[in-house]
Amino acid sequence: MKISTKGRYGLTIMIELAKKHGEGPTSLKTIAQANDLSEHYLEQLIAPLRNAGLVKSIRGAYGGYILTDIPSKITAGDVIRVLEGPITPVEGIEDEEPAKRGLWIRIRDAIKEVLDNTTLEDLANHSNDEEPDGYMFYI
């Protein structure tokens, strides 16, 4: 029941590109160094994002990647779906018995609601928001 580093690092890439939106391309090297990640690994993650049309590449020296749309039009759900596959807590919801099927659908819709209503703009701009005191990290 986890989002892997694919989705998480992919979101990191997209947030970085959102921060630099309108300022020309950002290289993976820059993003990798800023976030202490493997550049080679990020290359593998951005390929599907490019194939899905979420980013555009600019090759050659001083090249890099740019968003194909404004940050307020790209959601976390767009990114997660490309890198993690469809948002669903189980494969083959339709084959489950009605009781369990209903549970999976409610979970799926709850996740979908959050992911599809959070944009890259939200994530890029509000990086310094704080949680309420005493927020529980473990449940």
Added chain:
Amino acid sequence: MKISTKGRYGLTIMIELAKKHGEGPTSLKTIAQANDLSEHYLEQLIAPLRNAGLVKSIRGAYGGYILTDIPSKITAGDVIRVLEGPITPVEGIEDEEPAKRGLWIRIRDAIKEVLDNTTLEDLANHSNDEEPDGYMFYI
């Protein structure tokens, strides 16, 4: 971003036990056959459920398992936590940057809300509920 067969089959076991609650023990063999699952595999899943105190075993011939509490007091969240670990979309939420941290927390709380408010009674009794026509399984 998936719940594996551990959590899913575990829930299947618990729903079966909820249906038979008050009628004496149910064997894993019965549950395995009714759901076309491997009895041996279910044995591995029920061990943690027993260790967690959610079910009690009755050994010997005509033995089996029973719930340790009434179905309305055991939630899907109880079962999923035992078999899948803590409910969280990423490991180490607290180490993430604030923007992403907020996103993971909202997802986690959305999932938690559903799982902790769905009891075995809900799942055992409302097995024949139907979804509205045209409900989308893929998103």
Added chain:
DNA sequence: AAAAATCCTTAGTAACTTGATAGGCATTAA
């Protein structure tokens, strides 16, 4: 033209997880 920076592609891999299977011992009701 050359060099440097970058994207792009394919392949490999160690560690882990999943979803079992295999074999057998321990306990208890009939």
Added chain:
DNA sequence: TTAATGCCTATCAAGTTACTAAGGATTTTT
């Protein structure tokens, strides 16, 4: 005493994860 069950440990094939490695293709700057 026997059959039915729970209980325990080990093994394993396939898939996934999170990389690393190697190098080619493209473009800009010098």
